[in-house]
Amino acid sequence: MPLDPKVAVVLKYRPELQALFEKINSELPEEYLEKLYSQLQANPKVSADELKQLIYSQYDLELSPFDNDKANEIYRRLKKTKDPRAEEFKDAFELLGDTLDLNQFESYKQQESKEFSVESFSATDEIVDTTELGPINKAELFDIYSVTNTNDLMTTLGITYEDGRGYFYKNNLFSDLDEAIRVAYNNNRMIDNTTPNETQPNITNINGWEVSPTPWRRYGARIIDLLSNGLIGGILLGAIFYALAPASAERFYANLNPALDMIITAFTGCLITGCIIGFSGLSVGKWIFGIKVTKTNGKPIGVVNGIKRDLGVYVKGLALGIPLFSLITMIIAYTNLNKEGTTSWDKNGGYVVSHRPNNGKQYLLNAIGIALIIFLIGFTRLLAHMSY
């Protein structure tokens, strides 16, 4: 739908309304975008919060057209999952009322819990972009189905196009290709009875880096990251503590238990490492030992996901950095990595850990990494000795 010039200006210069536009575009039917436009045309200075409340309350109202709560709940679910049977259900309930057997739609309830929505899929754009589209994006869909363009994706999903009519998927007609892909993808998943992570193809290579377990290199990278980033984090934390409450900081650090020191160092180390990995996929340790954490499409996982992932490592892999306990969790992680090919924190997030192929350069870097670990251990011990 072409944008009214007035609305275009409003959206350009009011980022909060642009964000609302994107939200409505991805979450609500198209008619709500039209409502947004008409509101913006009528009152360009309207508050984004008020407008959001207005549109979403209208949407909620539309999703609860019946006096029967259960019927409303089913209708809401069908609408929200963009199930083509929503309108059919509405017509049927209006016609039959309470005599309609709602249980035949209850089966959807169980399926819905496994539902994994593809949001705002821009199917008409054949270029693989990095735009985040909710739980899964276009590039990831291409990866999952090992295709490089939308036509191939349609073929793989069983979607056909008929001139003048629209897109067909299992005898259902869709005017919008995005919609058809969403339904087909979700239906495929339900048939497969798989989870999103399990739908990932067996990736063996990302941008020339191999995907197979390399626990020792990962340990090496982790030690360097924990020591270096833990040190940086500790210094930053100490600087802030000393800046704001120097006497308390002095007493705290003077009586700091070495075990507590390890817990704090591991925490700050994981936090900083998570930020760096989320941003770039690599950290100093990971670069040296040739380890990269990315999405299945080879892109960085994002700072927030990076922090979440490394906090997962901190809790599940390092047992909060508690001495001895962390040794146990590291052994468990080692076993799982060898057995399943991935760790729980990577599996949960759907991340792929790839590694630089073993060659002369990598062997040299491994040696440098080991030397760096020895240096960092010595250096941190020296610092600890100086501070005590």
Add this chain to the structure above:
Amino acid sequence: MKAIVYLYIIGCFISLIHWIPDLHTQVDYLITEEFLLLYFLEAILVLSSIAGWLFLKGRAKPLSNEKLPVALIFFIVLIQTVILVKDTLRLPTELDIISKIENYPSALVEVIKPGYIKLSGTIGPKTFSSIKQYANENIINGLLINSGGGLIDQANLIGKYLKSNGIDTYVFDHCESACVIIALSGKTLTAKSYAQFGFHQGKSISNFENQYTEFIDLEATKDLKLSLSRLGVPKAILEAVDSTASDSMVYYNGRELHQLGLIDNLQE
């Protein structure tokens, strides 16, 4: 844009200058006006940095490489803000110390006989310079000291000077707190058996009750203990330093310290 960047660079240099004189309460005693000027320049630097960051943030294209320098500048601004908060919290204590330092009493050199000098009173900001001034024109063989203490950093400077020039020290009456550092730094220490040597925790010269003053107290105690331990003071006395508040004193007489090997020549 250029103006902001230049202001930022100038500000960073000023900020660096300001970093160095955390010593200003110790050696390079700044006058109040200088200190306030540096503080306000630092505040302007932080504000200009925040303005610069906001300016760049608004112009950086989303999902582009321009976001990285903006993120780095944000990080720098964050550090600068923490430093400014730190300096603001410390401001009352710093100003109090500076104003007190300006009027702090200083024991000055008195000549007993050629080559032998006496210090009597508080070890203050002018004490070391008075010794050096005398030493410029005379040879010093010995220093007799009677003092209730004073500035630890001045005592350390004097002690270092005595050590490097092989000057003997004498205590015939009393020598407390920072004075002990000077006495023990002599090539040989001669003391009367009844002379009183006092030990206690260090303390800031500011009376402000806040975290920073408390921190200076802790640091002063740490400095005092470190200096004493380097001069061979045994652990038992260092523990006594730790457990004796700055407003009281634990005494050891000349005989006791002689038995501990700290006094070379004991006079009855």
